[in-house]
Amino acid sequence: MLKISPLFSGSKGNCTLIQSESVNILLDAGYSYRAILNALENRGLEPKDISAIVITHEHADHIAALPMWTRKTATRIYAPENIADLIRQRVYFSDVSEIKESFQVGDIDVSRYICSHDAVCCFGYKFVCGGSRFACVTDTGCYSQDLIDFLGDCRAIMLESNHDEDMLLRGEYNYSLKRRILSERGHLSNAQTSEILKQLAHTSVKTVVLAHLSENNNTKEIAFNSAVAAYASCGITEGRDVMIYVADQYSNEVTVCLD
Numbered sequence: 001m002l003k004i005s006p007l008f009s010g011s012k013g014n015c016t017l018i019q020s021e022s023v024n025i026l027l028d029a030g031y032s033y034r035a036i037l038n039a040l041e042n043r044g045l046e047p048k049d050i051s052a053i054v055i056t057h058e059h060a061d062h063i064a065a066l067p068m069w070t071r072k073t074a075t076r077i078y079a080p081e082n083i084a085d086l087i088r089q090r091v092y093f094s095d096v097s098e099i100k101e102s103f104q105v106g107d108i109d110v111s112r113y114i115c116s117h118d119a120v121c122c123f124g125y126k127f128v129c130g131g132s133r134f135a136c137v138t139d140t141g142c143y144s145q146d147l148i149d150f151l152g153d154c155r156a157i158m159l160e161s162n163h164d165e166d167m168l169l170r171g172e173y174n175y176s177l178k179r180r181i182l183s184e185r186g187h188l189s190n191a192q193t194s195e196i197l198k199q200l201a202h203t204s205v206k207t208v209v210l211a212h213l214s215e216n217n218n219t220k221e222i223a224f225n226s227a228v229a230a231y232a233s234c235g236i237t238e239g240r241d242v243m244i245y246v247a248d249q250y251s252n253e254v255t256v257c258l259d
């Protein structure tokens with residue numbers, strides 16, 4: 001059994017709760033410590049109930065709460081090997097384990113996907129518990145068959161749908177920031193995500209959470225409609241054959257349960 005609850009998702013901060021019957025994992029802790037605590041409390045959890053924090057990469061929107069969290073609670077941190085030392089500089093009473101390829105937290109097996117992002121190192125992850133399989137990939141600027149293969153054997157995925165290209169190009173960001181976001185080491189656009197979903201149309205993926213939306217260059221409606229249209233072009237109907245949710249920056253009610 002796996003239960004996935006996006007707590008905060010977007011360019012301003014990211015944190016997702018992943019639970020099995022015996023362990024609770026936080027995927028990233030990139031939002032205010034107080035807000036994460038409140039979100040956990042709403043789900044009946046305290047920091048001491050968290051078995052591990054798994055970090056994707058060193059950008060602030062993924063690790064902002066780590067210093068405060070680890071000052072209060074000694075939680076084991078897992079981070080990509082190449083950034084483990086960077087993360088160690090941010091934590092107090094917690095040990096940092098280096099992720100090479102795969103590892104285990106209680107009854108959850110975790111494996112990684114190497115993202116293409118302007119970080120020292122950025123991983124997406126797959127969480128497997130019994131027959132339940134869930135993957136989360138954000139902060140990657142391009143996709144390949146490797147990504148399709150990584151996601152394709154999961155029942156549920158959380159996938160970046162960062163920006164609408166037209167909104168970004170017409171928006172107020174300066175040229176170099178626009179170029180960074182659009183680059184192969186930036187973020188996936190709605191259109192790129194739609195292409196990925198088309199390729200996943202006839203795989204085991206039945207639940208999609210669109211994640212890491214830009215507050216300035218996207219809307220939940222545009223991202224959702226783009227994904228629905230992508231599936232429709234493959235003869236697949238949202239709400240019947242596949243469920244699509246859009247994770248919110250500030251508050252999320254949705255919990256995806258996999259038996």
Ligand SMILES: [Zn+2]
Nearest residue numbers: 059117119139
């Ligand atoms: Zn990033």
Ligand SMILES: [Zn+2]
Nearest residue numbers: 059061062139
């Ligand atoms: Zn990010």
